[in-house]
Amino acid sequence: xxxxxxxxxxxxxxxxxxxxxxxxxxxxxxxxxxxxxxxxxxxxxxxxxxxxxxxxxxxxxxxxxxxxxxxxxxxxxxxxxxxxxxxxxxxxxxxxxxxxxxxxxxxxxxxxxxxxxxxxxxxxxxxxxxxxxxxxxxxxxxxxxxxxxxxxxxxxxxxxxxx
Numbered sequence: 287x288x289x290x291x292x293x294x295x296x297x298x299x300x301x302x303x304x305x306x307x308x309x310x311x312x313x314x315x316x317x318x319x320x321x322x323x324x325x326x327x328x329x330x331x332x333x334x335x336x337x338x339x340x341x342x343x344x345x346x347x348x349x350x351x352x353x354x355x356x357x358x359x360x361x362x363x364x365x366x367x368x369x370x371x372x373x374x375x376x377x378x379x380x381x382x383x384x385x386x387x388x389x390x391x392x393x394x395x396x397x398x399x400x401x402x403x404x405x406x407x408x409x410x411x412x413x414x415x416x417x418x419x420x421x422x423x424x425x426x427x428x429x430x431x432x433x434x435x436x437x438x439x440x441x442x443x444x445x446x447x448x449x
Contacts, residue, residue: 303353304408307340309445311350312340315373323372323425338343347371351441368393401428410434 314328314336326336326347336347337347337427350361351373360380367377381389390396405426412422419437428434 289425302341303350304341307338307350308354311338311347311354311373314347315351318374320374320376322374323367323369323377326371326373330371337414348373348378351375352380356380364389368395387391401426401432404407406436409433409438413437 308343310328314326315323316371318324328347329337331337332345337344338347338350339345340350346363348365348370349359352363352375353359355378356376361382362380362385364379364381364386365377366379367374369377387396390449405428406428409428411426417425419433422428423430423433
């Protein structure tokens with residue numbers, strides 16, 4: 287299976303992969319069927335991605351898998367299966383940082399920015415009660431600037447002024 291992004295479409299990184307690194311990769315891979323996730327059973331980082339030392343440098347195991355399968359490394363190596371320890375090359379595809387951000391957003395995994403809807407509702411309700419941005423912020427655990435920004439977002443047309 288070919289990657290969806292070619293080496294000419296993004297920055298290509300080089301990694302010197304010696305035979306011992308390749309052998310360690312396979313020693314720590316629980317290989318399944320071609321459509322199944324192949325689980326990395328070696329060391330993992332805090333986000334669950336496999337890691338492996340290659341030429342005294344830490345590399346992510348799924349990137350090593352991509353390199354072994356396709357012969358090049360893209361800027362970002364992403365999972366179709368969204369399973370961090372998976373190293374099955376048929377579950378991987380290459381792209382740019384922008385591609386990775388779009389993929390995360392499309393799959394609902396992009397980091398949330400700003401308060402939740404429940405907190406926004408609380409901010410508006412407390413403002414209706416006459417509380418200042420500082421008081422609301424203290425109540426809901428946000429800075430007064432964040433509260434002011436949320437109030438402005440909720441009522442962008444009015445001549446709203448912070449208390």
